[in-house]
Amino acid sequence: MEDFSKMNLPFGTQSPDFDVLIVGAGLSGLTSAVKILSKEQSLNIIILDENSVPGGLLSVDGSRFVNTEQQRLITFLNLFHVAPHQRLSNISRLKRCWDLDRGLTSVPAKIELTRYIDMLDLRMKKFQSARYKLRKRASTMEHHICGSLFFNKSRRFMLNVVELVCGVDASEVNYDEFMCVCSSCGGLRMIIDLYINFPGNMFEISSKKLVSAILEKLKNIGIYTNRKVTDVEHFKNYVLVTDSSGNRYTAEAVIMAIPWNNVEQINFMPAMPERFRAEPRVAVKSKRVITQFSVSYSKSFWDLLGYSGHFLCSSPFIVGHENRPATFSGYMLHAPAQDGDVRRVVLQQLAKHFGKEMLEPIDYNENSFGLSVTLHKPQIRPWNRIIWSSSSAVGTYYRNLMGGAVDSGLRAAVNALFVVRPQVVGWKDLLDMQEKDLYKSETPSRVKGLLSRLNLYNVTFYSVFVLGLIFLLNLGYQRSS
Numbered sequence: 001m002e003d004f005s006k007m008n009l010p011f012g013t014q015s016p017d018f019d020v021l022i023v024g025a026g027l028s029g030l031t032s033a034v035k036i037l038s039k040e041q042s043l044n045i046i047i048l049d050e051n052s053v054p055g056g057l058l059s060v061d062g063s064r065f066v067n068t069e070q071q072r073l074i075t076f077l078n079l080f081h082v083a084p085h086q087r088l089s090n091i092s093r094l095k096r097c098w099d100l101d102r103g104l105t106s107v108p109a110k111i112e113l114t115r116y117i118d119m120l121d122l123r124m125k126k127f128q129s130a131r132y133k134l135r136k137r138a139s140t141m142e143h144h145i146c147g148s149l150f151f152n153k154s155r156r157f158m159l160n161v162v163e164l165v166c167g168v169d170a171s172e173v174n175y176d177e178f179m180c181v182c183s184s185c186g187g188l189r190m191i192i193d194l195y196i197n198f199p200g201n202m203f204e205i206s207s208k209k210l211v212s213a214i215l216e217k218l219k220n221i222g223i224y225t226n227r228k229v230t231d232v233e234h235f236k237n238y239v240l241v242t243d244s245s246g247n248r249y250t251a252e253a254v255i256m257a258i259p260w261n262n263v264e265q266i267n268f269m270p271a272m273p274e275r276f277r278a279e280p281r282v283a284v285k286s287k288r289v290i291t292q293f294s295v296s297y298s299k300s301f302w303d304l305l306g307y308s309g310h311f312l313c314s315s316p317f318i319v320g321h322e323n324r325p326a327t328f329s330g331y332m333l334h335a336p337a338q339d340g341d342v343r344r345v346v347l348q349q350l351a352k353h354f355g356k357e358m359l360e361p362i363d364y365n366e367n368s369f370g371l372s373v374t375l376h377k378p379q380i381r382p383w384n385r386i387i388w389s390s391s392s393a394v395g396t397y398y399r400n401l402m403g404g405a406v407d408s409g410l411r412a413a414v415n416a417l418f419v420v421r422p423q424v425v426g427w428k429d430l431l432d433m434q435e436k437d438l439y440k441s442e443t444p445s446r447v448k449g450l451l452s453r454l455n456l457y458n459v460t461f462y463s464v465f466v467l468g469l470i471f472l473l474n475l476g477y478q479r480s481s
């Protein structure tokens with residue numbers, strides 16, 4: 001718990017308008033609201049969001065993938081009767097359309113990539129996020145990738161994955177940071193499966209259905225869109241929040257259910273203590289945007305060519321798949337300046353592979369978000385009446401995924417209840433705050449670990465060494481005889 005005597009906060013003169021104010025109507029913010037109301041219906045809650053629609057990253061119609069290990073998420077989904085269902089059956093039957101699968105070097109590139117991912121996953125156990133111990137001189141991920149992977153295709157794939165996971169270019173992320181973040185996401189393979197691979201054994205849910213079901217449950221509370229929070233003034237007995245239009249709200253507790261890079265843009269009074277801001281590194285800003293899109297056609301043109309619709313292009317980074325019959329959804333990473341150009345680029349890329357009919361969809365929707373930077377230490381402890389949330393900001397369990405959003409939302413709700421109605425918090429709620437050990441499984445054998453380090457560079461190096469040795473021995477033998 002915080003030591004109040006050291007905080008030096010002034011007493012305010014107003015009585016708060018709300019019990020709890022939630023900044024951000026993404027999955028984590030909405031989860032907090034549901035949890036708080038399930039414990040105490042009479043609490044006065046308000047949610048503010050800068051976007052024009054609630055739902056955050058789930059506001060674009062599309063599929064989200066879930067594996068059965070994300071237990072808290074599944075329990076939460078069952079509450080709204082949006083249980084995940086098995087994926088479409090033709091996905092495994094038809095071939096995928098990935099640039100990694102094309103060309104002469106595709107087979108060795110995929111082999112070295114699989115080995116590299118295995119190697120990182122095997123080492124991940126050492127980097128549990130809660131410890132977040134970073135070496136001072138770890139190499140950058142760009143350096144690590146280029147030093148371990150030989151083919152351009154596999155390098156590009158990994159560089160994109162690093163950017164997707166950490167929110168910044170691989171040259172700005174060091175190896176230890178990347179491993180800590182991946183470890184708190186549940187492992188690299190899990191991220192690649194959920195964001196890129198979408199294997200047939202995954203379960204899927206519709207983001208639109210989930211958001212509508214949650215909003216239906218929250219229909220009695222005020223969710224205000226187009227309200228970007230800009231200032232937060234922290235008093236001993238309440239918090240004063242101001243949005244970009246100058247509206248002011250006071251609340252007993254505030255949950256910041258927004259990515260950490262958005263938190264860093266808010267003016268806090270008094271300033272946020274150093275331990276929340278700088279650890280473990282100086283803040284970096286994401287230079288890229290993620291645009292999620294959904295395109296509908298009169299029929300699945302990819303099907304006619306024998307493709308499952310599963311699409312991957314590394315430059316620009318576009319990932320997509322058929323989410324409903326004849327509807328294709330996915331996302332693209334790009335610079336903010338390219339914002340108005342996403343539709344053209346995506347449709348052109350699809351047309352290149354699935355035919356020119358892809359240029360004329362019957363419906364197209366897109367939504368852009370700044371990429372969340374996840375390099376900071378997970379923020380689990382509240383700052384007096386301000387409670388951190390959001391899957392990318394505080395999750396140590398399925399961080400960056402829906403599981404992390406629900407987890408951090410539940411934890412933030414319990415923390416807020418401690419501030420406004422501590423008497424309703426039961427021991428079962430405390431279980432919601434407990435972190436799960438994602439790496440309970442046995443430690444991999446040393447041989448497996450050593451073998452996983454073999455990559456093409458090493459193999460070439462070792463072969464040259466052995467050949468050189470044979471040559472020298474041969475030379476010595478010839479001289480002596």
Ligand SMILES: Cc1cc2nc3c(=O)[nH]c(=O)nc-3n(C[C@H](O)[C@H](O)[C@H](O)COP(=O)(O)OP(=O)(O)OC[C@H]3O[C@@H](n4cnc5c(N)ncnc54)[C@H](O)[C@@H]3O)c2cc1C
Pocket residue numbers: 023024025026027028029048049050051054055056057058063064065066194195227228229230257258259262290292330331389390391392400401402403405
């Ligand atoms: C393309 C893509 C595919 C994904 N696929 C999967 C998947 O298959 N499986 C999975 O488990 N997860 C997946 N995820 C991750 C998952 O969608 C997110 O982790 C989760 O939705 C994040 O929820 P959140 O509430 O933490 O954050 P967000 O959804 O980002 O919500 C934050 C909200 O805060 C608002 N906000 C920000 N700043 C302010 C401010 N200053 N004032 C007011 N409001 C503000 C934003 O508008 C936003 O609505 C995917 C993500 C992406 C981008």
